[in-house]
Amino acid sequence: RKEVEQDPGPFNVPEGATVAFNCTYSNSASQSFFWYRQDCRKEPKLLMSVYSSGNEDGRFTAQLNRASQYISLLIRDSKLSDSATYLCVVLRTDSWGKLQFGAGTQVVVTP
Amino acid sequence: GAGVSQSPRYKVAKRGQDVALRCDPISGHVSLFWYQQALGQGPEFLTYFQNEAQLDKSGLPSDRFFAERPEGSVSTLKIQRTQQEDSAVYLCASSQDRGTEAFFGQGTRLTVV
Numbered sequence: 186r187k188e189v190e191q192d193p194g195p196f197n198v199p200e201g202a203t204v205a206f207n208c209t210y211s212n213s214a215s216q217s218f219f220w221y222r223q224d225c226r227k228e229p230k231l232l233m234s235v236y237s238s239g240n241e242d243g244r245f246t247a248q249l250n251r252a253s254q255y256i257s258l259l260i261r262d263s264k265l266s267d268s269a270t271y272l273c274v275v276l277r278t279d280s281w282g283k284l285q286f287g288a289g290t291q292v293v294v295t296p
Numbered sequence: 297g298a299g300v301s302q303s304p305r306y307k308v309a310k311r312g313q314d315v316a317l318r319c320d321p322i323s324g325h326v327s328l329f330w331y332q333q334a335l336g337q338g339p340e341f342l343t344y345f346q347n348e349a350q351l352d353k354s355g356l357p358s359d360r361f362f363a364e365r366p367e368g369s370v371s372t373l374k375i376q377r378t379q380q381e382d383s384a385v386y387l388c389a390s391s392q393d394r395g396t397e398a399f400f401g402q403g404t405r406l407t408v409v
Contacts, residue, residue, distance in 0.1 A: 282344035
C-alpha cells in the first residue's frame with residue numbers, strides 16, 4: 186500500500202462549479218501536509234499548506250482530519266485555469282527531509 | 297537565479313551510457329531533493345541533502361544511481377549504465393530549510409533508447 190493515496194480522477198467539473206477530493210495517508214507520524222499543483226509537463230508548484238484547523242486561500246479550502254488520516258481540497262467557483270493535477274504531499278516527523286507525494290488527482294474544468 | 301535551474305532539460309541516452317544531471321538550487325537554500333517522476337505518477341523521492349551532507353538516499357533505485365552536492369550548493373545526479381526503465385523526468389527541489397516550502401526546477405526529461 187502506498188503511503189499517500191489519491192483518487193486519480195479525472196474529475197470533470199463545469200466552470201463555476203465546486204469540486205472536492207481527498208487524500209489519505211498511512212503513516213501516523215505524518216506531521217506537515219501540502220497541496221501542490223502540477224500542470225502538464227511542468228514542475229509541481231505549492232498551492233497551499235494544510236493546517237490543523239483548516240485553511241482557506243481564495244477559492245481553495247484545505248482540511249486535515251488527523252483521526253481518519255486524510256486531507257481534503259475544495260475548489261469553489263472553478264475556473265478553466267484550475268485544470269491541473271493536484272498532488273497531495275506529506276512530511277513525516279521521523280523523516281524531515283522526505284516529502285512524500287501522492288500520484289495526483291486530475292481536475293478538468295470544462296466551459 | 298530566481299528559481300531552481302536544471303540542466304539539461306532533455307537528454308536522450310543510449311542504453312548503457314552514463315548520464316549526469318545538474319541542479320542549481322535557489323541561492324541560500326540549505327535543503328536539496330531529487331525526485332523521479334514517471335508518466336502519470338507522482339514524484340518519487342530519490343535522495344535528500346542538507347548542505348553538503350546526504351542525509352537520506354533511501355529512494356535511489358540501485359547502485360547505478362549516485363548523487364552529490366560537494367560544496368552544499370550545486371548538485372549532480374549521476375546514473376551509470378542507463379537502462380530503459382530509467383526513462384523519466386528527474387526533478388530537483390530546494391527549500392530554505394527542512395520542513396519549509398520546496399521549490400521545484402523544471403526537470404530533466406531522460407529518455408533511454
